[in-house]
Amino acid sequence: MIRYILGRLASIALTFTVVSIIVFLMMHAVPGGPFDGNDMPVNDAVKAKLNASLGLDQPLYVQYFKYMWGVLHFDFGVPFQSPGETVLQLLGRAWPPSLILGGAGVLIGAPLGILLGMAAALRRNTWIDYLASAFATLGLTIPVFVISMALIMVFAVWLNWLPASGWGKPRSWILPIIAYAAIPMATYARYTRSAMLDVLTKPFVTVLRAKGLSERRIIFQHVLRNAALPMVTVFLPMFIGTATGSIFVEAMFRVPGLGAYFVSSIELRDYSLEMALILMITMMFCVAYLISDIIYALLNPRIRFGDRK
Amino acid sequence: MTLLNIENLTVSFPQHDGVVQAVRGVSLRVSPGESIGIVGESGSGKSVTCMAALRLLREPPSRIVADRLELGGVDMLRAGRTQLAAVRGRIAAMVFQDPMTAFDPVFTIGHQIVETIRAHRDLSKSAATTEAAALLARVEIKTPDAILNSYPHQLSGGMLQRAMIAMALSCRPQILFADEPTTALDVTIQAQILHLIKQLQAELGMALIMVTHDLGVVAETVDRVVVMYGGRVMETAPVQDIFDAPLHPYTQALMASMPGRTPGKQRLIEIAGASPNPANPPTGCPFHPRCAVADAQCAAEAPAFRALSESRAAACWRLA
Ligand SMILES: Nc1ncnc2c1ncn2[C@@H]1O[C@H](COP(=O)(O)OP(=O)(O)OP(=O)(O)O)[C@@H](O)[C@H]1O
Ligand code: SF4
Ligand SMILES: [Mg+2]
Numbered sequence: 011m012i013r014y015i016l017g018r019l020a021s022i023a024l025t026f027t028v029v030s031i032i033v034f035l036m037m038h039a040v041p042g043g044p045f046d047g048n049d050m051p052v053n054d055a056v057k058a059k060l061n062a063s064l065g066l067d068q069p070l071y072v073q074y075f076k077y078m079w080g081v082l083h084f085d086f087g088v089p090f091q092s093p094g095e096t097v098l099q100l101l102g103r104a105w106p107p108s109l110i111l112g113g114a115g116v117l118i119g120a121p122l123g124i125l126l127g128m129a130a131a132l133r134r135n136t137w138i139d140y141l142a143s144a145f146a147t148l149g150l151t152i153p154v155f156v157i158s159m160a161l162i163m164v165f166a167v168w169l170n171w172l173p174a175s176g177w178g179k180p181r182s183w184i185l186p187i188i189a190y191a192a193i194p195m196a197t198y199a200r201y202t203r204s205a206m207l208d209v210l211t212k213p214f215v216t217v218l219r220a221k222g223l224s225e226r227r228i229i230f231q232h233v234l235r236n237a238a239l240p241m242v243t244v245f246l247p248m249f250i251g252t253a254t255g256s257i258f259v260e261a262m263f264r265v266p267g268l269g270a271y272f273v274s275s276i277e278l279r280d281y282s283l284e285m286a287l288i289l290m291i292t293m294m295f296c297v298a299y300l301i302s303d304i305i306y307a308l309l310n311p312r313i314r315f316g317d318r319k
Numbered sequence: 320m321t322l323l324n325i326e327n328l329t330v331s332f333p334q335h336d337g338v339v340q341a342v343r344g345v346s347l348r349v350s351p352g353e354s355i356g357i358v359g360e361s362g363s364g365k366s367v368t369c370m371a372a373l374r375l376l377r378e379p380p381s382r383i384v385a386d387r388l389e390l391g392g393v394d395m396l397r398a399g400r401t402q403l404a405a406v407r408g409r410i411a412a413m414v415f416q417d418p419m420t421a422f423d424p425v426f427t428i429g430h431q432i433v434e435t436i437r438a439h440r441d442l443s444k445s446a447a448t449t450e451a452a453a454l455l456a457r458v459e460i461k462t463p464d465a466i467l468n469s470y471p472h473q474l475s476g477g478m479l480q481r482a483m484i485a486m487a488l489s490c491r492p493q494i495l496f497a498d499e500p501t502t503a504l505d506v507t508i509q510a511q512i513l514h515l516i517k518q519l520q521a522e523l524g525m526a527l528i529m530v531t532h533d534l535g536v537v538a539e540t541v542d543r544v545v546v547m548y549g550g551r552v553m554e555t556a557p558v559q560d561i562f563d564a565p566l567h568p569y570t571q572a573l574m575a576s577m578p579g580r581t582p583g584k585q586r587l588i589e590i591a592g593a594s595p596n597p598a599n600p601p602t603g604c605p606f607h608p609r610c611a612v613a614d615a616q617c618a619a620e621a622p623a624f625r626a627l628s629e630s631r632a633a634a635c636w637r638l639a
Pocket of ligand 2: 567568569604605606607608610611612613614617622634635636637
């Protein structure tokens with residue numbers, strides 16, 4: 011197990027390096043630099059001076075190593091679009107709304123989706139199943155900005171119960187979180203349903219019935235535990251995937267979160283911020299996969315105790 | 320007293336393009352302690368009959384109809400969930416064909432035997448564990464404690480089938496259904512497992528239903544044979560009579576195709592012609608397209624299953 015984790019850590023380091031190189035190269039391959047924007051025309055001499063002051067005139071590999079050296083010391087540089095603070099300070103300011111929005115969305119949506127998926131699997135081909143599946147399909151097919159729009163129309167404009175946008179008071183968190191929860195709910199509902207149905211067709215379930223176990227015990231102890239195996243491997247990565255994908259919801263509800271910076275850092279060639287965002291997400295995915303693989307190993311005796319001799 | 324009493328059991332699987340008639344009017348009575356072999360070629364309805372007896376088929380897709388379906392005095396057609404669970408494992412237990420897929424992969428063998436014991440008997444966990452170890456010793460496992468703590472994937476098929484038998488017997492059932500319990504195992508292990516089942520059946524005085532393709536297995540382990548074909552019972556007779564004086568043309572064809580009586584090698588050899596299609600069974604006697612002595616009546620009307628003597632019965636116009 012220790013060996014396994016060490017191996018995984020090494021592969022995370024490798025992934026991290028490869029991603030950083032690719033992103034760095036791609037970033038600089040895109041034509042234009044931070045001072046080429048039309049709204050802020052700068053003459054060539056000034057531009058060269060600015061570029062030099064930021065080290066942008068140096069060879070790419072030097073820039074890369076300089077940046078990565080900083081990263082190793084938790085120095086992600088200064089965002090060009092907001093030079094008064096460091097990248098870390100900007101993230102510290104913009105991340106909490108995104109984290110609350112994404113986290114609450116997943117924490118509300120995922121359990122609901124899992125319950126929905128369980129109900130659908132256990133009542134397969136009844137109206138419960140059809141209703142749950144229709145719900146899940148809607149959640150996945152209706153674009154999130156349409157859901158956001160509908161919520162704003164109904165609860166903010168017509169009923170006037172909740173604010174339509176902003177992030178100041180927790181009251182204004184409610185609508186974006188609901189809008190955001192639709193995707194994890196739908197995803198987990200579908201995933202849970204198919205994982206459960208898959209286990210329910212296994213021969214050992216018939217054996218459990220033939221032993222005279224109660225249906226409750228069969229479902230909650232045996233079927234769920236087996237269905238959870240494939241689910242844990244995707245749960246955390248999916249959590250992060252959904253928690254970082256809140257750009258649209260943030261835009262719809264004018265939440266001052268990370269979403270806007272994803273777009274602006276690319277548009278403005280804000281290299282330090284762009285790198286920092288992508289490296290962080292990469293790291294989160296790597297750690298999420300590592301943790302879920304460890305949980306999988308702990309739950310699965312085949313990995314814990316090696317294979318048949 | 321009758322332990323298992325099936326009268327006119329029909330099991331069908333409605334499908335979008337017709338109905339698969341897996342079992343078409345089977346009647347079967349088993350007394351306490353009796354051992355029965357059900358033989359018949361693949362698809363003749365052997366497994367479906369056993370699964371229906373315990374109501375283990377999912378309904379839907381299956382549809383079970385019977386004039387009577389009683390196990391240990393319980394009306395299995397009307398029994399509710401909890402009543403069914405009380406019968407399964409306690410009055411009637413089942414050993415399945417493939418031991419490799421019969422256990423939940425994420426729990427130890429011990430956990431799965433103990434939960435069976437505790438589902439039916441009021442025992443503490445430690446008492447049930449002691450009991451489980453004793454059961455494993457009883458099925459001739461030499462290191463019961465090691466096996467209790469093993470996960471299914473760590474054991475061989477033969478070992479798992481022994482554990483499966485131990486689990487099935489853990490609540491002292493009155494009847495054991497064994498659906499091809501040795502088919503998935505190595506030939507050398509097959510004989511050991513059969514011997515074990517036979518021996519335990521005698522010791523515990525329970526009834527046994529042994530489903531098999533293998534006439535050698537039947538000769539070795541059971542008192543009475545039920546021959547199935549196309550979802551119906553063709554003939555039933557004491558095992559000796561089946562071998563020495565088969566009466567039904569289908570049984571006769573089976574015997575003619577069988578060289579000896581040792582288990583393992585004497586699988587049912589296919590007789591000429593195709594098995595009936597359960598989605599579109601032949602009219603009349605299901606065997607008539609392959610029967611050497613069939614006539615117009617056989618194709619038109621199905622013969623009734625009728626007693627020929629005190630111990631024998633068959634469904635054939637020639638034996639009416
Ligand atoms: N779930 C199902 N849906 C549709 N048809 C089924 C289903 N289960 C069984 N059948 C059909 O019922 C018939 C009888 O099947 P059964 O499993 O009882 O045969 P069997 O005598 O046990 O054969 P084998 O020796 O191969 O095990 C077969 O034609 C099979 O295709
Ligand atoms: S009823 Fe007719 S077809 Fe069927 S087994 Fe007897 S003789 Fe053959
Ligand atoms: Mg079968």
